[in-house]
Amino acid sequence: MLTAGESHGPALTVIVEGVPAGLALSPEAIDRELRRRQEGYGRGQRMRIEQDRARILSGVRQGMTLGSPIALQVENRDYPHWAHTMAPQVQPEQEPGAEAGARWRSRPVTRPRPGHADLAGALKFGFTDVRNVLERASARETAARVAAGAVARQLLAAVGITVVGRVVRIGPVEADPFDGSAELDWAELARRAEASPVRCASETATRAMMEAIDQARRDGDTLGGIFEVAALGVMPGLGSYVQWDRRLDARLAAAFMSIPGVKGVEVGLGFELASRPGSAAHDPILYGPVPPLQWTPSPEAPGYFRPSNRAGGLEGGVTTGQPVVMRAAMKPLSTLMRPLATVDMASHEPAEAAVERSDVCAVPSAAVVGEAMMAWVLAEALLEKFGGDSVEELRQAVEAYRRRLARR
Numbered sequence: 001m002l003t004a005g006e007s008h009g010p011a012l013t014v015i016v017e018g019v020p021a022g023l024a025l026s027p028e029a030i031d032r033e034l035r036r037r038q039e040g041y042g043r044g045q046r047m048r049i050e051q052d053r054a055r056i057l058s059g060v061r062q063g064m065t066l067g068s069p070i071a072l073q074v075e076n077r078d079y080p081h082w083a084h085t086m087a088p089q090v091q092p093e094q095e096p097g098a099e100a101g102a103r104w105r106s107r108p109v110t111r112p113r114p115g116h117a118d119l120a121g122a123l124k125f126g127f128t129d130v131r132n133v134l135e136r137a138s139a140r141e142t143a144a145r146v147a148a149g150a151v152a153r154q155l156l157a158a159v160g161i162t163v164v165g166r167v168v169r170i171g172p173v174e175a176d177p178f179d180g181s182a183e184l185d186w187a188e189l190a191r192r193a194e195a196s197p198v199r200c201a202s203e204t205a206t207r208a209m210m211e212a213i214d215q216a217r218r219d220g221d222t223l224g225g226i227f228e229v230a231a232l233g234v235m236p237g238l239g240s241y242v243q244w245d246r247r248l249d250a251r252l253a254a255a256f257m258s259i260p261g262v263k264g265v266e267v268g269l270g271f272e273l274a275s276r277p278g279s280a281a282h283d284p285i286l287y288g289p290v291p292p293l294q295w296t297p298s299p300e301a302p303g304y305f306r307p308s309n310r311a312g313g314l315e316g317g318v319t320t321g322q323p324v325v326m327r328a329a330m331k332p333l334s335t336l337m338r339p340l341a342t343v344d345m346a347s348h349e350p351a352e353a354a355v356e357r358s359d360v361c362a363v364p365s366a367a368v369v370g371e372a373m374m375a376w377v378l379a380e381a382l383l384e385k386f387g388g389d390s391v392e393e394l395r396q397a398v399e400a401y402r403r404r405l406a407r408r
């Protein structure tokens with residue numbers, strides 16, 4: 001996928017390349033994901049302006065993918081307020097009589113926010129107006145990724161793979177994080193998370209998280225947290241150990257790390273594994289009736305399975321047939337209503353960091369972006385292993401593999 005678009009420009013665009021022909025693509029399912037990304041207690045005024053929907057510009061005809069690049073566009077409804085500031089052509093100075101907001105928006109931003117890309121980006125590109133940085137560094141870009149991820153999800157669904165996510169920490173409040181169990185009912189957790197304003201499966205923790213967000217808002221502060229994403233129904237054998245950059249854990253980690261604000265990523269039990277002896281860290285291999293969450297070539301026959309999933313469905317950079325489980329830690333957002341110290345880049349004088357409107361907490365949204373990134377990386381790995389110009393060819397290749405594994 002290749003995304004383009006500034007946060008306050010006319011639109012975000014994403015080109016999704018490599019989707020096989022013959023996939024029945026639901027525009028509603030794409031818009032549903034876009035809506036989920038916008039939700040979440042702690043989001044700011046911008047999300048009341050936007051109503052993200054994907055316009056399909058290419059690659060789909062009569063509800064079916066054509067195998068050609070799929071171009072998707074998400075309009076920025078905020079753009080009309082920024083049309084003067086964001087115009088590609090040189091604009092005349094705002095008239096003194098212009099609307100106050102328009103004049104404010106066109107002023108150069110010179111007080112970089114600690115924690116955002118502002119200072120590093122301005123130094124890198126030689127900008128005197130930090131707006132040139134923040135427009136693209138903004139997580140608005142993740143709407144384009146979620147649209148692409150929604151296409152990947154529909155491809156994965158064609159071979160029985162689903163992706164779910166949930167929030168397990170916001171600031172000081174923690175809620176039942178992944179414990180390495182092979183029986184965790186991810187689908188039920190996802191159902192409950194979907195009903196929670198902070199995307200958390202526990203009702204008690206949801207209330208405490210919302211209170212923590214309210215308190216941060218009152219304090220002019222922001223909060224980070226941790227989210228988990230799991231992919232269910234993944235067959236063993238995606239990814240590879242034969243080169244460093246084909247290890248699927250490495251690719252998933254990079255994809256999660258690319259979400260703005262994410263500073264830590266774990267696979268399965270992750271950092272917890274460091275303090276355990278090997279006997280309590282790995283997942284023994286058994287053969288017999290296969291439990292529900294373990295992928296198996298034939299549900300009626302005995303097969304390989306694991307009594308635990310501490311590895312998070314990945315060994316040697318290859319999927320094991322257990323749920324693929326990733327966790328990510330997001331730092332608190334960098335725009336503080338009680339700003340941190342910075343330096344005005346125009347005068348070199350000490351100053352308070354620039355304040356525009358901002359979210360207080362975006363961990364629930366980041367979890368949806370995490371689901372999209374998981375879907376994207378798995379769809380790539382699926383196509384690498386099984387290929388196919390059409391979804392029918394892909395299905396046949398998966399089915400042939402299933403039959404081969406049934407004889408092992």
Ligand SMILES: Cc1cc2nc3c(=O)[nH]c(=O)nc-3n(C[C@H](O)[C@H](O)[C@H](O)COP(=O)(O)O)c2cc1C
Pocket residue numbers: 044115116117137138139142259260261262263332333334335336357358359360362365366369
């Ligand atoms: C969905 C989402 C919404 C965000 N909203 C804001 C925001 O309103 N204000 C802010 O300062 N940062 C926000 N961020 C975080 C910034 O994009 C991020 O802190 C910035 O890119 C720097 O992070 P980095 O060092 O990981 O790149 C948001 C991130 C995500 C994923």
Ligand SMILES: C=C(O[C@@H]1CC(C(=O)O)=C[C@@H](OP(=O)(O)O)[C@H]1O)C(=O)O
Pocket residue numbers: 007044046047050137138139140143260356357358359
């Ligand atoms: C627009 C989105 O998130 C934005 C991400 C963001 C940032 O600095 O990353 C800053 C805010 O934008 P604005 O300055 O326009 O209020 C968020 O609203 C979105 O998620 O769609």
